[in-house]
Amino acid sequence: KQEVTQIPAALSVPEGENLVLNCSFTDSAIYNLQWFRQDPGKGLTSLLLIQSSQREQTSGRLNASLDKSSGRSTLYIAASQPGDSATYLCAVRGSSGGYQKVTFGTGTKLQVIP
């Protein structure tokens, strides 16, 4: 059974700092990994999706990396801003079976202090 862990559960940083969020998974047989942000009381917004054959994806100040063999992904946020404050979730889609089950981590709650 796939398990996805995100550590730390909460993180507080001063504005302007570069930071890394971690996601680890137990089964390396994955199809892709997706990073989301969730604002309080809102739905999930897709940030980046990395296919299993890729090593990283970039969008603006965000860079996500994937190391399948070690079961790890990181989300790097450059020059953090107060608007980056949200909960960040990673989700792993398995590659076995007819339905590719998606397993979510419980998230890292990020606070960027002005």
Next chain:
Amino acid sequence: NAGVTQTPKFRVLKTGQSMTLLCAQDMNHEYMYWYRQDPGMGLRLIHYSVGEGTTAKGEVPDGYNVSRLKKQNFLLGLESAAPSQTSVYFCASSGLAGANEQFFGPGTRLTVL
């Protein structure tokens, strides 16, 4: 292009009442999903559909039913609501081919008294 929409946004039920949550997507996606999100437990899959007219059970299907009569709509029903079903419900959709990127609706906050 509205993406994924959900109705209603909020609902309060009494134990034993029934209701239906509606999810609609305008991206022509094959896959649709219903999740529930509870504090400390992350998102858990209730039911999903791989195409019009198909449905399948996820991790926590008990107490829920679903229907996908049209490709763009996915309905989640609670026949006899229980306090344990108090949660935030999210619908999502993804394409059949390519990246299979999931897109989420804004959620429905349900309270069962």
